[in-house]
């Protein structure tokens with residue numbers, strides 16, 4: 001049973017095709033990940049699904065309701081954590097959650113309990129009367145997830161929930177995000193550009209320039225790479241590339257100062273490779289495929305190497321400013 | 329359809345923040361005080377008023393109007409600022425009607441604006457005015473009504489608001505002219521015809537006139553230009569029309 005159904009969805013901003021004919025289904029009770037580089041169209045897709053943006057064409061159905069024609073019904077079913085924080089830092093943690101409960105029409109008799117439960121769940125109950133501006137980045141993010149859960153939504157949207165957090169806070173956050181489907185029965189739709197985070201998903205769609213270029217479970221996707229990846233550094237990458245092509249009939253690609261080749265059995269292939277290339281080889285490493293290789297294999301680029309466009313830069317500097325500002 | 333819970337959340341939030349941010353209160357009171365005592369106090373010495381009040385007393389309703397104008401317009405503009413970078417998204421994604429959000433924003437701006445106007449009002453003995461308790465209460469009620477009408481205009485402006493640059497455009501081409509052409513500094517009947525005509529289309533004119541009707545009742549030549557009931561009708565109509573237009577524009581933008 002799919003709880004989110006997206007059919008030929010597109011969103012154009014003038015000439016930019018931010019989302020370009022996208023199709024996918026999300027099964028109830030699973031974690032679905034949207035993985036892609038900056039500007040891939042992740043946030044745009046989420047904005048359409050949570051009714052803040054009208055698609056140019058196509059349909060999006062969330063919990064059985066149409067996002068364009070039944071936005072109010074969709075909003076009742078979902079909880080959203082936006083990429084940029086939407087907490088009010090001049091209110092306390094408790095106030096932020098309480099106002100949320102009122103906005104979502106939670107029964108007065110239940111509000112207190114639901115807010116307290118949510119704060120308990122993320123381990124911030126003791127700090128409930130502190131102003132949010134006194135919280136660390138990780139605490140704020142956890143609080144935002146808790147807030148999105150207060151009205152007990154069926155579906156939780158998380159747009160880059162761990163952006164800007166240190167590794168420890170990231171782990172911390174993931175620990176309770178992954179508890180949600182089991183303990184609360186929610187479906188999670190999340191976006192990220194951290195490969196390792198996507199590993200927790202039951203299903204991943206890889207999106208680049210508005211198009212879904214691969215979809216499947218993390219294992220399926222890694223299998224699709226077709227084996228291990230060998231990374232080579234040589235004194236002459238172009239020459240090495242032609243030797244690999246012509247003498248070994250393998251396909252390799254150059255990325256940065258490295259050459260990478262996908263083979264079924266990395267360890268078995270190595271001796272032969274070195275024999276053919278001889279002493280132009282400077283270093284070699286073999287890697288089991290990761291989701292990063294999946295992306296690399298499909299697009300020929302790293303997921304994180306894209307240069308942010310100017311709007312992203314502006315947004316990023318505003319975020320940085322707010323982070324600094326929030327701390328004071 | 330207006331959902332009271334939404335109006336409540338938006339207003340309660342604004343009110344709590346207002347109480348916590350003392351610096352915001354002081355900085356927004358600085359402007360009217362400077363205008364009152366430096367500009368008004370100075371002009372008071374050289375401008376013969378001809379009536380039975382001093383220029384400073386004449387200027388007092390205008391200063392309350394100024395406080396309301398700035399506070400209401402700028403709190404309304406935060407509707408868009410909030411939308412790009414913050415809390416407004418939390419409200420927009422909740423199952424609430426857009427009309428409630430716009431009304432909530434106008435009410436919350438009006439509450440803050442009324443508090444500020446009331447603080448300025450309490451300075452009336454300093455300019456030598458005498459007001460009964462009843463008049464004071466009436467002025468506070470009037471301040472809320474005027475604030476609401478100005479905030480609804482602010483929300484419509486905010487929907488056209490694109491960037492920081494437009495901030496100074498709004499200041500220079502909307503807010504300041506609204507103040508100068510409102511009868512705050514000069515009685516309308518003494519303005520040149522062309523300005524008088526423009527002032528008649530300025531909603532703030534009627535707000536300040538309503539205040540004059542209560543604060544400087546017996547000023548004759550220097551007093552109110554219209555009757556209090558006309559002022560009230562116009563304030564009410566302006567609120568209604570701009571809340572309607574603001575909701576329309578907000579719906580389209582968001």
Ligand SMILES: Nc1ncnc2c1ncn2[C@@H]1O[C@H](COP(=O)(O)OP(=O)(O)OP(=O)(O)O)[C@@H](O)[C@H]1O
Nearest residue numbers: 013016018037038039040041042043044045311312
């Ligand atoms: N309101 C808008 N107006 C014009 N262009 C937009 C708008 N919002 C997004 N875009 C463009 O659409 C494309 C997709 O943006 P989107 O924010 O969906 O990317 P993303 O995958 O979320 O990226 P990031 O990882 O940086 O958050 C980008 O090229 C972006 O510049």
Ligand SMILES: [Mg+2]
Nearest residue numbers: 042043044083
């Ligand atoms: Mg994004």
